[in-house]
Amino acid sequence: xxxxxxxxxxxxxxxxxxxxxxxxxxxxxxxxxxxxxxxxxxxxxxxxxxxxxxxxxxxxxx
Numbered sequence: 001x002x003x004x005x006x007x008x009x010x011x012x013x014x015x016x017x018x019x020x021x022x023x024x025x026x027x028x029x030x031x032x033x034x035x036x037x038x039x040x041x042x043x044x045x046x047x048x049x050x051x052x053x054x055x056x057x058x059x060x061x062x
Contacts, residue, residue: 001022008059016051019053020049026037
């Protein structure tokens with residue numbers, strides 16, 4: 001997954017809220033590729049999401 005310039009804060013690392021966007025994009029791509037999920041017929045509700053941050057993603061990271 002590629003980062004966007006707008007994902008980074010003034011300290012040069014990905015803003016904490018953006019990680020959930022990355023997860024949402026990855027989840028959508030996975031279900032589309034794994035079973036050709038039709039999002040117009042059936043959606044998925046995420047009741048709870050939490051994350052533990054161990055290391056930041058920096059602007060120069062790949």
